Amino acid sequence: xxxxxxxxxxxxxxxxxxxxxxxxxxxxxxxxxxxxxxxxxxxxxxxxxxxxxxxxxxxxxxxxxxxxxxxxxxxxxxxxxxxxxxxxxxxxxxxxxxxxxxxxxxxxxxxxxxxxxxxxxxxxxxxxxxxxxxxxxxxxxxxxxxxxxxxxxxxxxxxxxxxxxxxxxxxxxxxxxxxxxxxxxxxxxxxxxxxxxxxxxxxxxxxxxxxxxxxxxxxxxxxxxxxxxxxxxxxxxxxxxxxxxxxxxxxxxxxxxxxxxxxxxxxxxxxxxxxxxxxxxxxxxxxxxxxxxxxxxxxxxxxxxxxxxxxxxxxxxxxxxxxxxxxxxxxxxxxxxxxxxxxxxxxxxxxxxxxxxxxxxxxxxxxxxxxxxxxxxxxxxxxxxxxxxxxxxxxxxxxxxxxxxxxxxxxxxxxxxxxxxxxxxxxxxxxxxxxxxxxxxxxxxxxxxxxxxxxxxxxxxxx
Amino acid sequence: xxxxxxxxxxxxxxxxxxxxxxxxxxxxxxxxxxxxxxxxxxxxxxxxxxxxxxxxxxxxxxxxxxxxxxxxxxxxxxxxxxxxxxxxxxxxxxxxxxxxxxxxxxxxxxxxxxxxxxxxxxxxxxxxxxxxxxxxxxxxxxxxxxxxxxxxxxxxxxxxxxxxxxxxxxxxxxxxxxxxxxxxxxxxxxxxxxxxxxxxxxxxxxxxxxxxxxxxxxxxxxxxxxxxxxxxxxxxxxxxxxxxxxxxxxxxxxxxxxxxxxxxxxxxxxxxxxxxxxxxxxxxxxxxxxxxxxxxxxxxxxxxxxxxxxxxxxxxxxxxxxxxxxxxxxxxxxxxxxxxxxxxxxxxxxxxxxxxxxxxxxxxxxxxxxxxxxxxxxxxxxxxxxxxxxxxxxxxxxxxxxxxxxxxxxxxxxxxxxxxxxxxxxxxxxxxxxxxxxxxxxxxxxxxxxxxxxxxxxxxxxx
Numbered sequence: 001x002x003x004x005x006x007x008x009x010x011x012x013x014x015x016x017x018x019x020x021x022x023x024x025x026x027x028x029x030x031x032x033x034x035x036x037x038x039x040x041x042x043x044x045x046x047x048x049x050x051x052x053x054x055x056x057x058x059x060x061x062x063x064x065x066x067x068x069x070x071x072x073x074x075x076x077x078x079x080x081x082x083x084x085x086x087x088x089x090x091x092x093x094x095x096x097x098x099x100x101x102x103x104x105x106x107x108x109x110x111x112x113x114x115x116x117x118x119x120x121x122x123x124x125x126x127x128x129x130x131x132x133x134x135x136x137x138x139x140x141x142x143x144x145x146x147x148x149x150x151x152x153x154x155x156x157x158x159x160x161x162x163x164x165x166x167x168x169x170x171x172x173x174x175x176x177x178x179x180x181x182x183x184x185x186x187x188x189x190x191x192x193x194x195x196x197x198x199x200x201x202x203x204x205x206x207x208x209x210x211x212x213x214x215x216x217x218x219x220x221x222x223x224x225x226x227x228x229x230x231x232x233x234x235x236x237x238x239x240x241x242x243x244x245x246x247x248x249x250x251x252x253x254x255x256x257x258x259x260x261x262x263x264x265x266x267x268x269x270x271x272x273x274x275x276x277x278x279x280x281x282x283x284x285x286x287x288x289x290x291x292x293x294x295x296x297x298x299x300x301x302x303x304x305x306x307x308x309x310x311x312x313x314x315x316x317x318x319x320x321x322x323x324x325x326x327x328x329x330x331x332x333x334x335x336x337x338x339x340x341x342x343x344x345x346x347x348x349x350x351x352x353x354x355x356x357x358x359x360x361x362x363x364x365x366x367x368x369x370x371x372x373x374x375x376x377x378x379x380x381x382x383x384x385x386x387x388x389x390x391x392x393x394x395x396x397x398x399x400x401x402x403x404x405x406x407x408x409x410x411x412x413x414x415x416x417x418x419x420x421x422x423x424x425x426x427x428x429x430x431x432x433x434x435x436x437x438x439x440x441x442x443x444x445x446x447x448x449x450x451x452x453x454x455x456x457x458x459x460x461x462x463x
Numbered sequence: 464x465x466x467x468x469x470x471x472x473x474x475x476x477x478x479x480x481x482x483x484x485x486x487x488x489x490x491x492x493x494x495x496x497x498x499x500x501x502x503x504x505x506x507x508x509x510x511x512x513x514x515x516x517x518x519x520x521x522x523x524x525x526x527x528x529x530x531x532x533x534x535x536x537x538x539x540x541x542x543x544x545x546x547x548x549x550x551x552x553x554x555x556x557x558x559x560x561x562x563x564x565x566x567x568x569x570x571x572x573x574x575x576x577x578x579x580x581x582x583x584x585x586x587x588x589x590x591x592x593x594x595x596x597x598x599x600x601x602x603x604x605x606x607x608x609x610x611x612x613x614x615x616x617x618x619x620x621x622x623x624x625x626x627x628x629x630x631x632x633x634x635x636x637x638x639x640x641x642x643x644x645x646x647x648x649x650x651x652x653x654x655x656x657x658x659x660x661x662x663x664x665x666x667x668x669x670x671x672x673x674x675x676x677x678x679x680x681x682x683x684x685x686x687x688x689x690x691x692x693x694x695x696x697x698x699x700x701x702x703x704x705x706x707x708x709x710x711x712x713x714x715x716x717x718x719x720x721x722x723x724x725x726x727x728x729x730x731x732x733x734x735x736x737x738x739x740x741x742x743x744x745x746x747x748x749x750x751x752x753x754x755x756x757x758x759x760x761x762x763x764x765x766x767x768x769x770x771x772x773x774x775x776x777x778x779x780x781x782x783x784x785x786x787x788x789x790x791x792x793x794x795x796x797x798x799x800x801x802x803x804x805x806x807x808x809x810x811x812x813x814x815x816x817x818x819x820x821x822x823x824x825x826x827x828x829x830x831x832x833x834x835x836x837x838x839x840x841x842x843x844x845x846x847x848x849x850x851x852x853x854x855x856x857x858x859x860x861x862x863x864x865x866x867x868x869x870x871x872x873x874x875x876x877x878x879x880x881x882x883x884x885x886x887x888x889x890x891x892x893x894x895x896x897x898x899x900x901x902x903x904x905x906x907x908x909x910x911x912x913x914x915x916x917x918x919x920x921x922x923x924x925x926x
């Protein structure tokens with residue numbers, strides 16, 4: 001397709017159409033190493049107008065496109081399956097001036113979460129969603145996947161941070177409105193349609209973000225408890241009595257042992273307990289009359305019979321040290337092999353039983369598999385990591401997801417469907433619902449050029 | 464269509480298919496009296512399954528349907544235009560048990576806001592959106608129109624209160640998931656697609672609502688200031704320093720005079736000022752260490768040079784008395800004629816000029832028209848009410864909306880497009896954007912059976 005490449009080069013510049021396999025390689029494999037495919041070219045536009053032109057050219061030639069942000073997704077939704085063009089949005093990284101009065105900023109889809117936070121913090125604001133991949137994950141990708149992260153109980157998922165957005169359809173048409181208005185009911189809400197659509201309906205190019213007040217006091221506690229049941233009781237207490245609550249994360253002794261082995265960190269508490277909770281509170285200057293975050297947290301923990309051992313930190317280094325035991329699970333697991341990563345939500349009343357049952361179900365299929373669980377306990381969101389089974393063997397994945405559906409959970413809490421879970425979609429959604437999703441896809445991308453194979457396998461499209 | 468009526472009766476029961484013109488009349492005219500049409504029948508199903516059956520029958524016979532909740536909309540989106548069947552959702556009024564631990568409840572689309580609040584309050588929770596039509600407005604209608612109301616600065620619009628929903632497509636297919644999970648990224652988000660879609664894409668039948676903590680301390684201040692500029696400066700101060708802020712509403716001396724005439728209430732403050740702000744603060748028990756709401760409010764107001772006169776109330780009767788000056792504008796205006804109601808958002812930096820300019824633009828067309836403005840100042844959301852011009856003459860509406868677009872505002876802040884503003888849609892959205900909206904409509908309702916003529920005029924559909 002030399003003439004197509006020439007046209008693409010004339011739009012984005014020669015150096016931003018990559019065809020050299022070595023240069024394309026980083027765009028072809030996902031963060032976990034589990035999902036990879038081949039692309040003939042990676043195109044790196046810098047503006048919405050360039051994205052529009054690139055998509056117009058692709059549409060004219062029937063070339064399918066995989067939009068890619070920071071490529072930090074975990075379900076294979078941002079890497080080519082076979083032959084698609086990769087549209088990298090990372091050069092759309094402009095960050096507008098922060099509106100310090102109203103807590104708003106317009107950012108390019110390719111701006112990383114860390115870069116936006118760096119711009120917001122000096123103005124007294126922050127982004128409501130935080131996650132470990134903050135240095136690479138882009139705002140566009142986070143909206144397209146409706147990223148969740150560790151502060152969802154306080155601020156909601158990424159969709160809630162969006163005042164408005166601009167996007168480009170498969171045919172090159174620009175839709176949406178920037179700057180957006182917080183109160184604006186003029187027709188359909190593209191932010192509501194596109195958040196969580198995983199690049200299958202349109203390519204997000206700019207986002208008008210609502211920021212949250214910067215936390216000025218933060219306190220982190222690492223708390224050891226005896227079991228999941230007890231942990232959930234404590235979570236309920238914290239939620240009811242601590243408005244400053246930002247996060248309640250869980251990990252488990254076996255996982256913490258692996259993290260300690262990998263990092264050389266010591267066991268964090270004076271007592272060894274089966275369950276460890278990472279609890280963070282924070283208050284903003286406006287709301288605060290002093291050390292509310294730490295006082296409130298200490299008060300609740302002091303009265304909690306459930307707590308077997310605890311460590312608290314308020315300074316930045318100390319907080320980071322406590323968070324590391326939870327945060328470094330992901331990298332630790334990756335050093336042990338290519339994990340099957342299942343990101344699920346379990347209703348609270350089924351969570352304790354699920355924690356044990358999931359191991360049994362995995363071992364029934366793969367007796368030697370290692371199961372490492374951790375996650376956002378206050379949301380019921382557990383990341384089940386399974387090491388051992390071949391990356392291409394989906395048997396354990398399916399067994400876990402079936403269990404999740406049995407107990408009324410979600411087969412994808414925050415990572416989306418991608419290609420990893422598309423064959424399980426029918427477990428979670430009715431045939432009529434999936435047909436409606438296909439109709440929505442068909443309405444907005446009738447020739448299936450945007451991220452084909454993501455959410456639905458291509459065979460199920462109507463075309 | 465006797466055989467169709469027979470089939471409908473067999474689904475919902477004889478008494479719930481209304482054909483008598485006297486019985487149908489209340490469903491045919493909107494709250495303002497400005498929008499009305501004729502229907503051959505009003506069908507009142509009681510369950511999602513009945514809604515599905517009714518829509519299946521209508522689809523089979525090509526009968527267009529207008530979904531209707533409390534019929535409190537102000538843009539003609541819930542009354543028939545000519546010959547559609549009215550599908551009343553009011554009998555879907557079941558309210559499930561309130562989850563007191565997590566602040567959630569599943570409600571039928573026909574449950575009124577007031578009824579849901581009555582169920583939530585004893586459990587220590589409330590609904591984040593409040594509006595004057597609370598006794599009639601239904602939750603389904605509020606989601607379908609993405610209702611805003613007076614607490615948007617604190618809790619966001621209706622779309623933000625939705626954890627998940629269940630809806631029925633034009634062909635009778637049930638979509639969505641109830642109960643929903645707060646963290647659930649499995650495919651497209653129907654709540655994001657349907658919130659604000661005004662009944663044109665699917666009929667919402669049940670909603671899983673996120674509640675907000677019940678306010679235990681509330682304080683209301685009615686504050687007189689000299690002009691809009693000054694009022695906005697005060698709003699900025701309140702937003703930055705008062706986390707307990709729930710509402711900042713504005714009305715103006717001319718409107719308050721009308722309200723006083725209509726209600727017999729005296730002028731509310733010791734001094735007459737051109738602008739009156741209704742400010743409400745509230746704290747929940749968990750966050751509160753006493754009278755935070757009133758203390759914080761008094762402190763900020765005490766330091767504000769802008770305040771010319773003020774009255775504060777913390778008891779329920781006193782708060783209601785102060786709110787009445789703002790809340791009773793709507794009914795007062797209605798006693799003076801059939802108003803043209805334009806609900807717009809104006810960027811803050813253009814608001815003061817807009818307040819004067821809009822009167823000039825109206826008077827250029829209708830010199831004798833009376834313009835009454837009030838609204839949700841902290842959102843930049845102004846309700847422009849125009850009395851005088853014939854209800855069917857859209858010239859003043861168009862002049863106002865053109866001004867709104869000129870200054871970068873929204874032609875519909877919270878009421879939606881309905882039929883009232885569909886001809887102005889092209890002022891606010893690009894041709895490409897409108898084409899994308901039509902494609903979305905076409906994808907989900909290809910034969911245009913749901914609320915035809917709402918958002919787009921039927922002539923612009925692709926079919």
